[in-house]
Amino acid sequence: MRTTSRLIATLAGLALLALAPGAAHARLRVAASITDLASIAATVGGDQVETFAIARPNADVHRVEVLPSYMVRVSRADLYLKVGFELDRWADGIIDGSRNARLRVLDCGAGITPLDRPTTVSAAMGDVHPLGNPHYWLDPRNGAIVARAVAAELARLDPPHAADYAARAASFAQAATAMHERGRRLAAALPVKTVFTYHASWVYFAQAFGLEIAATAEPVPGIPPTARHLQELVTIARQRPVAALLQEPYFSDEAGRFLDRSCGVPTLKVSPSCDGPEAGRYLAHFDDLFARLAGARGGIRP
Numbered sequence: 209m210r211t212t213s214r215l216i217a218t219l220a221g222l223a224l225l226a227l228a229p230g231a232a233h234a235r236l237r238v239a240a241s242i243t244d245l246a247s248i249a250a251t252v253g254g255d256q257v258e259t260f261a262i263a264r265p266n267a268d269v270h271r272v273e274v275l276p277s278y279m280v281r282v283s284r285a286d287l288y289l290k291v292g293f294e295l296d297r298w299a300d301g302i303i304d305g306s307r308n309a310r311l312r313v314l315d316c317g318a319g320i321t322p323l324d325r326p327t328t329v330s331a332a333m334g335d336v337h338p339l340g341n342p343h344y345w346l347d348p349r350n351g352a353i354v355a356r357a358v359a360a361e362l363a364r365l366d367p368p369h370a371a372d373y374a375a376r377a378a379s380f381a382q383a384a385t386a387m388h389e390r391g392r393r394l395a396a397a398l399p400v401k402t403v404f405t406y407h408a409s410w411v412y413f414a415q416a417f418g419l420e421i422a423a424t425a426e427p428v429p430g431i432p433p434t435a436r437h438l439q440e441l442v443t444i445a446r447q448r449p450v451a452a453l454l455q456e457p458y459f460s461d462e463a464g465r466f467l468d469r470s471c472g473v474p475t476l477k478v479s480p481s482c483d484g485p486e487a488g489r490y491l492a493h494f495d496d497l498f499a500r501l502a503g504a505r506g507g508i509r510p
Contacts (some may be wrong), residue, residue, distance in 0.1 A: 236365055238358075239282050240289040241296040242269055244345040244493075245316055245354065246485030249289060252359050252376045254487075256369050262302065265481040266457040270430075272298045279305035286310070286365055289358065292317025293342035314361045316354045320344045323411050343480055346413035348388050351490060352381035387491050391417045394498040399505075400451035404441060404473060406459050409480045413497070422450055425463045433463040438470075445471035452476045452504035476500050 238259045240246035246261040253259070262278055263269045269291070282288060283306040290299050292315040303313060322340025344350045359377035363370035395401060395417040403414070406425040414421050422444050427437040444450065445467070453464050453475045464475030478500055482493035 236287065236362065237285040238287045238289065238362075239285040240485065241272075241291050241299050242345070243481050243483070243485045244351070244490050245289040245291065245358075247482055247487060247490035248351055248355050248380070249287075249358050249362075250485060250487040251380050251490070252355050252373055253362055254372060254376055256366060256372065257362065259485045261485045262299070263296075263481070265479050265483050268456070268458045269295060269481070272296070274298055274301040274305065276305070278302045279307075282306035282311065283308045286312065287361060288313045290315050290317075291342055291345075292320075293322065293339045293344075295342035312361060312365065314357060316357060317342065317344060319353045319357055320350050323415065324408070341408060341411050343409045344412050345490075346410060346480055347416035348384040348391070348491060348494060349416065350412065352377075352384040355380040355384070383491055387494050388416060391494055391498060394502070395419055398451065398501060400449045402448065402450050403501075404445075404450055404453040404467070406453060406455040406463065409456060410454055422448070425453065425455070425467075432460070438463055438466055441467060441473075442470045445473050451501065454478055456480060474504055476504055 235255070236253065236257045238246065238249045238253065238257050240249060240259060240261045242263050243261040243265045246259040249257060250259045260281065263272050279302055282302055285306075285308065288299070288303055288311055290296055290313060303311065317339075322342075322344070325338075325340035345354070355377040359373040362373045366373075398419075401418065402420045402422050403410075404423055404425060405421050408424055408426075408429055410421060413419070423441050425433045425438070425441065427434060450471075450473050453467055453473055455461075455464055455475050455477050457477050457479055461475070467473040468475060478497060482489040
C-alpha cells in the first residue's frame, strides 16, 4: 500500500508539472544587437519567444562596449540576431565570450540589397562600410525581409510552431507594406522634403519615403564636422528650404546649434532605432519619426 501511495503521489506530481505554464514548451530566448531586430523577432515569435537587445536605442551601435554581463545573457539564448554589414562586429566578442555552443547566429543583413556600397575603399573615405550602408532597418520593407528570415530560423529551432512563425511573418510583412505606403503619404504632405543628416544613417529612410538628403554634417563618415564643411551646409540652406538636421542622440549638439543660428535649420534629435525590443515598437517608430518631421519648420520660405 505504501509503495502504491508513493507511486500515485509521484504520478500526480508529474501531472501537475506537465500542466505548469511553460513546462510543455519553454520559450525561445532571442538576443539581438539592436532593438529593431529584437522587436521584429518579438512580433514574429509571439508567445513562443522572449527577446532582448544589447545596444540601447539611444546608443551608437557602431561602438558598443563588450561587457561580461552581455555574455552571461547571451549564454542563455537560443538565437542571436546580428545586423550584419560589419556594423556590429562587436557582437562577435559577446557571442564568443558567451561560450554558448548551441547558440544559432543569424545575419539579418544577408537578404538585404545594400545601398551606398563603395567600389573602392580608402582611409580618405572615413569610416565607410565596404559591404554597403548598414542602416537598412529604416526601410520597413527590409524589416519584412528580416521577419521572414527570423521566422525560418525560429522554425528550425522549434518545428512544432513553424506555421505560427510563418503566419506572423506574413502578417508583419503586410503591416510593413502598409507602413511604407502610409509613410509615403506622410512624406508627400510635408511642406519641405529636404533634410540634412548628421551621419549617413538615414539613406534607406529617405529612399523608402521619397525624401532628399541634401548633405551630411560629417564631411565623411565618422569624421566630426569642420567649420568649412558646416559653412557649405549653410550655403545650401540659404539657396533652398531644408526642414531639419536629423541627428542621433549621441553626437555633439555644436553643429546643430551653428546651423540653427546661421540659417534657421533646427535639429531633430532622433534615434535610428526604436525605443524597445517589444513587439510593435519597430513599426511604431516610423510614425514617431514622421510626427517629428511634421513639426519641423526650418528653412521654409514665406
